[in-house]
Amino acid sequence: MTRPKVAFFDFSCCEGCQLQVANIGETLLDVLALVELVEFREVMSEKWSGRYTVTFAEGSINNEESAQKLRMLRDRSDILVAYGSCAATGGVNGMQNRIPRDNLISTVYGDQWGGGETKTVRAIHQVVKVDYTLFGCPINPSEFLSLLKAILGGISWHASDNAVCVECKFNENVCMYDRGATCLGPITRGGCNAWCVNNGNVCYGCRGMVSNPNRAGAEEVLLTHGLKPELIAAKMGMYTGALEAGNGK
Amino acid sequence: MASRNLSINVEFITRVEGHGHIVIDMDEGVLKSCQLKVVEAPRFFEALLVGRSIFEAQHITSRICGICACGHSLASIQAAEDAIGFIPSEQTVLLRKLLLHLENLDSHILHIYLLAAPDLVGVKSFMGLMKDHSGAVRRALRMKKYCNDACDILVGRHVHPISCVVGGFTKLPGLKELKGMHALLTLIREDLPPTVELVSSLKFPDFVRETEYVALVNDSGEYPMLMGDIGSTDGVRKPKGEYRSITNEFVVPHSSAKHTRLSRSSYAVGALARFNLNHDKLHPKAKELAASLGLKPVCANPYLNSAAQLVECVHCSEEAISIVEHFMANGLDQTEVALGGLNEKGAIPVRAGNGVGCVEVPRGILFHNYEVDDRGIITSANCIIPTGQNLQNIEDDMEKLVPEILDRSDEEITLALEMLVRAYDPCISCSTHFLEVKFVNR
Numbered sequence: 001m002t003r004p005k006v007a008f009f010d011f012s013c014c015e016g017c018q019l020q021v022a023n024i025g026e027t028l029l030d031v032l033a034l035v036e037l038v039e040f041r042e043v044m045s046e047k048w049s050g051r052y053t054v055t056f057a058e059g060s061i062n063n064e065e066s067a068q069k070l071r072m073l074r075d076r077s078d079i080l081v082a083y084g085s086c087a088a089t090g091g092v093n094g095m096q097n098r099i100p101r102d103n104l105i106s107t108v109y110g111d112q113w114g115g116g117e118t119k120t121v122r123a124i125h126q127v128v129k130v131d132y133t134l135f136g137c138p139i140n141p142s143e144f145l146s147l148l149k150a151i152l153g154g155i156s157w158h159a160s161d162n163a164v165c166v167e168c169k170f171n172e173n174v175c176m177y178d179r180g181a182t183c184l185g186p187i188t189r190g191g192c193n194a195w196c197v198n199n200g201n202v203c204y205g206c207r208g209m210v211s212n213p214n215r216a217g218a219e220e221v222l223l224t225h226g227l228k229p230e231l232i233a234a235k236m237g238m239y240t241g242a243l244e245a246g247n248g249k
Numbered sequence: 250m251a252s253r254n255l256s257i258n259v260e261f262i263t264r265v266e267g268h269g270h271i272v273i274d275m276d277e278g279v280l281k282s283c284q285l286k287v288v289e290a291p292r293f294f295e296a297l298l299v300g301r302s303i304f305e306a307q308h309i310t311s312r313i314c315g316i317c318a319c320g321h322s323l324a325s326i327q328a329a330e331d332a333i334g335f336i337p338s339e340q341t342v343l344l345r346k347l348l349l350h351l352e353n354l355d356s357h358i359l360h361i362y363l364l365a366a367p368d369l370v371g372v373k374s375f376m377g378l379m380k381d382h383s384g385a386v387r388r389a390l391r392m393k394k395y396c397n398d399a400c401d402i403l404v405g406r407h408v409h410p411i412s413c414v415v416g417g418f419t420k421l422p423g424l425k426e427l428k429g430m431h432a433l434l435t436l437i438r439e440d441l442p443p444t445v446e447l448v449s450s451l452k453f454p455d456f457v458r459e460t461e462y463v464a465l466v467n468d469s470g471e472y473p474m475l476m477g478d479i480g481s482t483d484g485v486r487k488p489k490g491e492y493r494s495i496t497n498e499f500v501v502p503h504s505s506a507k508h509t510r511l512s513r514s515s516y517a518v519g520a521l522a523r524f525n526l527n528h529d530k531l532h533p534k535a536k537e538l539a540a541s542l543g544l545k546p547v548c549a550n551p552y553l554n555s556a557a558q559l560v561e562c563v564h565c566s567e568e569a570i571s572i573v574e575h576f577m578a579n580g581l582d583q584t585e586v587a588l589g590g591l592n593e594k595g596a597i598p599v600r601a602g603n604g605v606g607c608v609e610v611p612r613g614i615l616f617h618n619y620e621v622d623d624r625g626i627i628t629s630a631n632c633i634i635p636t637g638q639n640l641q642n643i644e645d646d647m648e649k650l651v652p653e654i655l656d657r658s659d660e661e662i663t664l665a666l667e668m669l670v671r672a673y674d675p676c677i678s679c680s681t682h683f684l685e686v687k688f689v690n691r
Contacts, residue, residue: 012290016315016408022359023407025394026387037376043363044374062290092312095297107296112500118290138315138408181590199405199412200419201589204308238309 004053004152007039008083009073011059011066012093012121017084017139018042018058024141031145034152051076054151056083056134060093060242061127063117074128079151082124085137089208090123090242092137097121097241121242133159137206137239140192160191163210164203168194176202177225184235186221187213205236208243252277253655257663269675271666272503273651283648285640285670287506298630303329303599303621304415304591310617310632311409314676316359318409319352319400320610321617323475324632328617329415331604333625335597338585341417342475347572348403348413349474349608350565354437355396355407356611357520357558357565360674361448362389365555368668369451385447392440395433399569402426402433416597417587427577434570441563445538448559453552454665458649460549460642461513462522463495465609472523472530472564474609482525482547483512489607492616496633508641509633515641518613519673520557521548535564551646552672558611592625599625612636612674636675643673 008018021028022043038048055077061067074080085091096104097120105113124130132147150157164185168175171194176183184205185197196203219229237244255275270286294313298306310325311318323345330337337345362385363375372378378386397407402422405411412419422430465473466480479495480486487495498507510516524531528539528546539545539560544553588596599621606617613635620629646669654665 012292014312014315014318016312016318019315019359019408022363022390022393023397025397026390028390029387032376040374044376045367046373046376062292066290092297092309093292095309096293099293099296104291104293104296107299108291108293109500137312138406176590179588180594181588182593183590195405196411196589200586201405201411201414238305 003034003036005038005048005051006035006054006056007037007048007052007077008042008056008058009039009069010042011057011070011087011124012062013059013084013086013091015042015058017086017134017136018056020138020141020144024145027145031148035148051078053077054079054081054148056081057087057124058083060086060090061122061124062093062096063119065117067122067127070124070127079131080124080128081147082130082133084134084139085206085208085239087124088133088135089240090121091206091239093121094123094241094243095238097244098237123242126242132157135159135189135207136192140195143191160189161210161212162190163214164188164190164192164194164197164207166190167192168197168203171198173197177221182222182227182231182235184232186218187215187232187236205239208240209236255651255655255659255662257659257666259663259667269670271647271663271670273647273662273666275651280648280651283644283651284503285643285647287504287640289506295630295632298619298627301627302591303333303619303625303627306617306619306627306630307414308409313632313634315408316356316676317352317610317612317615319348319404319407319413320608320615321632322410322413323349323352324606324608324610324615324617326413326415326606327475327608328604328606328619329621331606332602332619332621333415333597333599333604334602335416337417338582340582340585343572343575344403344418344421345413346475347569348400348410349610350569350572351396351400351403351407353474353609353611354562354565354569355393355400356674357562358389358392358396358444360611361444361555361558361562362386362392364674365668365671366447366451368664368671369453382447385443388440388443392437392444395437395440399430399433402430412589414587414589415592417585419587419589421581421583421586422576423583424577424580427573431570431573431577434566434573437566438570441566444562445541445559448556449542453550453556454668455550456552456646456650456653456669457549458551458646459547460645461511461516462525462547463511463516463518463638464523464526464614465607466526470530472527472532472568474523477607479607479614480526481511481516482522485511489605489616492605492607492618492633496616496638498633498637504640506634506637506640509638510641515645516638517551517642517673518635518638519554520561520611520613521551521554522613523609524548524557524560531560532564532567534567535560538563551643551669554672554674558674599623610635612676613638634676636673639673639675643670643675
């Protein structure tokens with residue numbers, strides 16, 4: 001029996017989500033016994049010209065060249081996974097969309113911009129159909145393994161759609177609002193097991209919003225602590241800029 | 250041979266972080282171009298920071314790079330604290346040094362085993378290494394996991410650390426956590442001798458080009474990683490605030506990353522630069538290893554950067570163990586725990602200012618510079634990344650190397666060039682991203 005062909009590709013990103021694969025230790029070798037890793041530019045020079053069973057695409061789409069490559073990957077892949085925040089929601093790259101492109105260029109390059117194509121940032125699903133999405137900046141390695149196992153076993157898999165607060169409560173963390181900080185846990189998609197709050201920091205909303213956020217509840221929390229609801233909206237923009245109205249195709 | 254035409258065009262060089270091409274064009278023996286093109290789409294981080302709180306800078310700039318996220322975090326925090334005039338506690342500084350040692354260890358192990366070694370063994374990737382060196386691959390993955398697990402304990406995770414923030418750490422290890430880190434570091438220490446054995450068995454290409462090496466320097470006995478002045482092998486020494494007069498950035502038409510130069514046409518940063526400037530301050534075990542590898546300052550063979558990385562692995566693991574043992578013996582002041590978020594409670598006083606962070610991260614000296622207003626809102630930001638500083642030096646290396654190896658086939662020349670670029674362990678998505686070799690006209 002031939003093993004499923006698995007590949008990793010990156011668009012505009014930090015490649016940290018791919019690195020998470022190398023960070024699972026020797027378990028990686030168990031995974032590699034079940035699949036055939038055919039392309040992974042960050043750590044491999046091998047290339048593959050056939051069909052991919054599962055393609056993991058990291059990064060957001062910032063120019064037409066990337067969009068074309070992504071469409072090609074979609075055509076050649078049985079299953080396409082949006083891999084990590086930049087692919088899933090545009091990630092921190094999405095912040096670009098809140099700033100006029102001329103300002104971006106002049107701030108970084110002054111009058112020495114050499115051209116080159118740079119466009120509105122898009123998440124992967126804003127360009128092609130996506131079969132699965134792994135949220136998170138970075139992705140959670142155990143969630144990656146659970147998705148891969150589900151795909152290989154033909155079992156259905158869904159990304160978590162409860163707020164980070166739910167997981168945070170199970171972990172018995174002291175609420176960051178009670179400690180005096182503004183946290184995006186009430187409206188952010190979980191599945192990370194409240195990773196940041198467990199480590200003493202606030203939730204920055206890296207997984208984007210849950211599909212049906214309890215806005216009234218979140219506003220109540222903010223008002224109870226004397227904070228303005230606009231604050232949470234501005235903070236959420238760190239990861240969801242690419243999904244805001246007027247963006248995308 | 251003198252009238253040879255050569256055209257190399259490597260698109261999207263592999264086993265480096267980010268997207269880049271190598272383009273070589275030689276017409277009748279005359280080298281017309283020798284370029285390392287950075288083709289990464291710009292991510293505009295400096296512009297994204299403007300208007301945001303200085304307390305968000307670490308979270309955002311960590312995302313510049315997944316491999317050296319802890320390094321960016323530390324440079325960012327140092328710049329932020331310098332800007333607002335916050336002085337970290339001794340305990341915080343020591344924990345940051347520990348984090349930086351873990352960062353350098355983790356990244357060097359990844360580079361030595363998975364990115365550089367395959368070329369030297371003659372295979373395409375760690376998948377090829379599995380055939381005859383499966384023990385080495387297992388060891389590499391294991392060592393990397395130990396580093397990661399130690400980072401998990403200290404800052405929540407290695408890729409985009411959670412608990413190192415402006416002001417200190419949002420969680421502090423207790424005795425149980427310290428013991429956990431100690432056990433992991435001891436396992437790394439045990440895996441280092443076979444790593445040395447592997448590297449000693451590899452044959453590094455013989456190529457030498459004198460250049461200027463730049464790294465942190467200091468007047469103490471400590472091998473400078475987190476703090477110091479900026480020094481060079483050509484005798485330059487300046488405080489970190491004058492970093493712009495070190496980097497002298499300039500734009501080249503073929504790259505979306507800026508180039509740098511100091512006393513010569515180019516300079517190099519990274520493990521080899523640090524070794525060349527501060528060799529006498531390494532841990533005795535690291536010095537011993539350098540001697541046994543035949544690595545002597547000033548070493549001008551860029552391929553030996555991987556050997557210098559290995560020497561640093563020994564240094565960093567020993568120093569990390571000492572720091573952990575210090576805390577195991579003396580305990581930590583748990584009241585120093587910092588609160589994450591936007592400093593909503595005003596625990597940290599904020600003032601307007603301009604601050605520089607200057608840290609030795611795996612690929613070399615990294616600069617972050619922020620200007621903030623009196624509310625702590627960033628008004629301008631500048632980040633100068635090690636790989637960007639190495640770009641001109643790599644091109645100068647290629648220019649000397651190509652004529653020396655013209656008797657080889659296209660494939661062999663291409664491989665030698667790719668190996669050269671990989672030796673610098675470039676981080677292209679940082680520099681904005683890089684590598685494909687293009688032979689244009691051979």
